[in-house]
Amino acid sequence: MSQPIEQGLFEILTRQQRRAEDIAFIRRAYEFAYKAHDGQYRKSEEPYIIHPVEVACILAELNSDAQTISAGLLHDVLEDCDVKPKEMEEAFGKDVRQIVEGVTKLGKFSFSSKEERQAENFRKLIVAIAEDVRVVLVKLADRLHNMRTLDHMVARKQADIAKETLEIYAPLANRFGLGQMKWELEDLGLKYLHPEEYAEILQLVADSRSEREYLITQVVEKLRGELVARKIEAEIVGRPKHLFGIWKKMKRQEKTFEELYDVLAIRIIIESNGDKNFCELNADPDTQKCYEVMGLVHALFRPIPGRFKDYIAMPKFNSYQSLHTAIVGPKGRPVEMQIRTRKMHHIAEYGIAAHWKYKEAGDAAQADTDVDRKLSWLRQLVDWQQDLVDAQEYLDTVKMDLFEDEVFVFSPRGDVFDLPTGSTPIDFAYRVHTDVGHRCVGARINDRIVPLNTNMKNGDIVEIITSKNAHPTMDWLNFAKTHQAKNRIRQWFKKHHREEHIQQGKQMLEAELGRSNLEEFLKSPALKEVGRKLNISDPNDILAAVGYGDLSVSQVANKIREQEQAEAIAKKGYVAPTPTSQPSKPSHIGSLGGLMHHLAKCCQPVPGEDILGVVTRGSGIAVHRTDCNNLLKVDADRRMAVDWSQERSSAYPAALQVECLDRVGIAGDILKKVSDNKINLRDLRVETHRDKKTATINIILDVIDVDQLTKVSQSISQISDVLRVQRRDHRKKTTQKTTPSSSGGSNVTPLKPTGKKKNVNINPNPTPAPVKNATLRTSKKRSQTAE
Incomplete structure (x- = not known):
């Protein structure tokens, strides 16, 4: 008999000796979520409620409070169920509602691309x-x-989600000190983004397990004896590096697994005598023992120079503390050592969750002032999102500034500043204060005057030389590393050169649109609508943004053309719905934005092919290939220029007709080429022609763009006995045509090898149209097998 879905969660809560009222609160949240998700299923065909319960289990293992666990149970209710925020707040309080709203994605808005949606x-x-x-x-x-x-x-x-996980969520877990979660996210990301490399490393680690365990045992036994003799209570744990760490090192150092010697790691966790709740960030009473054990390790084993790092004296940005060193172990194999107290280990594993304080009344308190100081980088992120209008630029900035390695440098007074690797004195100056950056004229690093584009290193003492009359220069943007510095420099130029930027922006738009068109636009009511779409109300602000580079000319021009097209369509009496009428469907055509449109079924264009829009009655805009015969029947005033969006997340059906000699295994060879190109096969049909000893194979593929279609077509054309490959309308059904000599509907016939050369003729247009447009360009040869 299977156990109830929620049993595992409440076993964890009971084992943790949670208060009865907290467990009752969480059970109420479970029952609410169960009812809301009733009838919903995941891709695995399991009841959907299993997912929020497993999320709650992960949160419970992190010792999260009752509100957080309840929010985990309810995190998809607002997004996927017919439940209003007010209803949730009345049932579970403001905290739970705010957490769930914070997790809920922006599902009610329209975005021009998947990247924009992700960034927002x-x-x-x-x-x-x-x-x-x-x-x-x-x-x-x-x-x-x-x-x-x-x-x-x-x-x-899988690949898209894994890429997003490795770029955003694993680094975010690292920023909050959630080490265990970061490692698992990275390993799972590697598994789905690079499955073959993941499987290879997993097998290599498994194969070397016995030797690794032997080496670790030798080191551990030697250490344990000395620690007991000195009456130091400690847990010694040997472990291999996680798979993503090994893979990353192999890529960075361009080495094979066998050439990596430092995949062994030993962690010494000294038992703390302090508060076992581990919620305070005060000085650890057992810190001194870490240094004592470090001296013992270096006395027993030869240390490797340059590998010692003291993260106790200088903790990482996420409060991580530990002593790191590397020694030469048995058989000359390097072994990494980490030495920390139990309290430091708890913070390293659970990060921000370890800092959360609980009141006796059960309500979670906000993090204390020390933790709040540690999260100052989070407030910086909020400041950036206010400064940057473009969501994609914001996301790119976050990836660059927060998720890179850091260097630690000092001010002359001894203050420590952490900056991204590759930062320069300009970045340091703006980190100290905006005015210091604006008035910077030079810098000293370790008492030596250096150029402002010098990359700083760990431990550098940096002094900024200032002058009252100094100001930023544009070339600083070429070597400033942090967004904070770049943004402050841009703001200074925006403020002091606004009129120049307005004139420059006007000239750039005139070159794109023409002077008369631009002046007409600036005086028209359409300006207000375009400004709303760009989140800018003042016309001069639009011009200034273009002149300075905050907005590209194409961005503004596309919005203007989109507005003009909408007005033209409305004048003709056709329906052009608002962008919010299609919130969840991605746009294939960049120039149409949120206007209703669809790919014409007659020619089924694929991204990369030349296309033309046709305004229809009641169905928005139909997008045809320019060589489509149906365009001949359309009035010129109903045609409009369109282009593909840069988004390539969707797959498009495309049909190929393959004419070949009828031999055993020819269909399998074609499928192998399709699989090698990592393309999904939607349909395959075979017609045999016994009288000619040939076959026609019709396949429908899901392709991303015309380049992918061209590549697979070329691959198929290179197969022995393939005569011709051409595009065809995938909606036309093939009719089975076989000669009376066909036996039992067999679609292949054994055929002796022929000495004749094959004819490769990839013809994208079986029925030529007036518009010349070769959609699949491959070399054509004159037929030598058939006249």
């Missing part, structure tokens, strides 16, 4: 985390369980 969702997430840091725990737990159950997604979707 991340922007919203950061703001929500700044208001209540528990949001990040629920979001990361949600992503972790989704990664654990990614097997049921198609390969392309």
